Amino acid sequence: MAHENQELRNAGLKVTLPRVKIYQILEKAGEGDHFSAEDIYKLLLEHNEDVGLATVYRVLTQFEAAGLVSRHHFEGGHSVFELTQDEQHDHIVCVKCGKVREFSDPALKDRQDQIAQELGFKITDRTLYLYGECAEGCSPKA
Known part of the structure; x- marks a missing residue:
């Protein structure tokens, strides 16, 4: 958990349990996996984490503002998130x-x-x- 904590601190964000859990989900995603806020919320529920959907949206927005994640907007209002990467794809x-x-x-x-x-x-x-x-x-x- 120390790696996630350092990434959050480097981004100027206070280390909180929801932030750490959401960061871990994004970090463990397989190459090419992209999650919507709802996908992340469902994964948290499956792991018995008590994090509401509104919190997931708020944390993802904070991560995006801090440059930790990239948001991709697709047709029909579909948005997915991934950890920000150096290489173009x-x-x-x-x-x-x-x-x-x-x-x-x-x-x-x-x-x-x-x-x-x-x-x-x-x-x-x-x-x-x-x-x-x-x-x-x-x-x-x-």
């Missing part, structure tokens, strides 16, 4: 179930830089979201 989203996967493609990044240069721009930030249907026979998100 893009996202593909299932329009049926809301599953989000991340990917990196250096050739795509190079092509974006080339297009920007051709149009007289220097890219300072980039965000790419692709939408489709995942191949896992998913059902619509409730």
Whole structure:
């Protein structure tokens, strides 16, 4: 728990149990996993943690303001969170179930830089979201 405490302190946040628990969930996420506030709330409930949904939203907003997490907004108001990462990556989203996967493609990044240069721009930030249907026979998100 010391690592989480230090990350929170480095971000200027007081160490509280809800913050530590939410940070741990985000930190333990597998590569490419992204959680909504509701997903995190359900995981906390499964571990018998007494943290309300409003607290989850508040902590995630605090984490975002402190630069600890990145929030991704998708069509239909769907937002997911992940710990802020150094490397650039893009996202593909299932329009049926809301599953989000991340990917990196250096050739795509190079092509974006080339297009920007051709149009007289220097890219300072980039965000790419692709939408489709995942191949896992998913059902619509409730």
